[in-house]
Amino acid sequence: MAANLHEFPDAATLAAALADEVAARLAAAIRERGSASIAVSGGSTPKRFFETLSTCDIDWGKVTVTLVDERFVPADNPRSNHLLVATHLLKDRAAAAKFIPLYYDCSSIDEAAVIATEKAAGIGKPFDVVILGMGTDGHTASFFPHGNNLGQALNLSGPRGVLTMEAEGAGEERLTFSFASLSDARFLALHIEGQGKKDVLDKAKAGSDETEMPIRAVLNRAQSPLEIYWAP
Numbered sequence: 442m443a444a445n446l447h448e449f450p451d452a453a454t455l456a457a458a459l460a461d462e463v464a465a466r467l468a469a470a471i472r473e474r475g476s477a478s479i480a481v482s483g484g485s486t487p488k489r490f491f492e493t494l495s496t497c498d499i500d501w502g503k504v505t506v507t508l509v510d511e512r513f514v515p516a517d518n519p520r521s522n523h524l525l526v527a528t529h530l531l532k533d534r535a536a537a538a539k540f541i542p543l544y545y546d547c548s549s550i551d552e553a554a555v556i557a558t559e560k561a562a563g564i565g566k567p568f569d570v571v572i573l574g575m576g577t578d579g580h581t582a583s584f585f586p587h588g589n590n591l592g593q594a595l596n597l598s599g600p601r602g603v604l605t606m607e608a609e610g611a612g613e614e615r616l617t618f619s620f621a622s623l624s625d626a627r628f629l630a631l632h633i634e635g636q637g638k639k640d641v642l643d644k645a646k647a648g649s650d651e652t653e654m655p656i657r658a659v660l661n662r663a664q665s666p667l668e669i670y671w672a673p
């Protein structure tokens with residue numbers, strides 16, 4: 442599928458444009474199907490976009506928010522993506538949205554992945570909106586280079602749902618929606634900022650080994666067009 446690059450002069454302009462587009466997509470989903478779903482990424486990049494989106498005037502009570510991926514840590518851990526979303530997105534008007542976490546307090550991460558898959562089963566077939574991020578190692582969601590479950594996670598013929606991932610560069614064990622769950626989103630965006638990440642993206646475009654740079658799966662095989670939002 443095609444990838445379209447949207448360039449902005451700065452991060453604030455990008456955040457406003459992406460929030461406008463996402464709000465319009467969610468509002469359209471509510472109009473057409475009565476509810477809307479969005480899966481967002483964690484990390485440091487989306488904070489400003491979350492803050493802007495949280496003020497958008499849509500019927501947030503009909504929106505379900507979940508995460509593209511999560512660390513296997515409780516929601517009060519500073520590295521939790523749930524905490525990030527609770528702090529920067531699920532407030533203001535967006536406080537009315539329903540949130541489905543990926544982390545559950547289980548004895549094993551495999552158990553948590555099964556529960557997360559069950560809890561999210563009612564949404565995301567396909568998601569109305571998926572916002573991906575990308576690390577400087579070329580990971581996206583928790584599709585990490587040489588991750589122990591990468592083959593399964595990137596298999597587009599595999600089931601929808603949440604998988605576990607361990608990788609050297611990942612820090613904690615991870616929970617991640619499979620590529621099959623994310624790649625057919627009605628609006629699929631990659632939000633990256635800084636020249637460093639643009640260079641990483643260019644490197645990814647120049648090669649094909651997905652185990653080395655899993656973002657290549659999204660660039661080359663996503664079922665929906667990929668809208669790349671970038672600012673220096």
Ligand SMILES: O=C1O[C@H](COP(=O)(O)O)[C@@H](O)[C@H](O)[C@H]1O
Pocket residue numbers: 481482483484485486487509510511512522573574575576577581582583
């Ligand atoms: O580990 C993660 O990192 C990526 C990118 O984060 P950033 O701090 O470079 O913006 C993020 O997309 C992913 O959801 C997160 O778990």
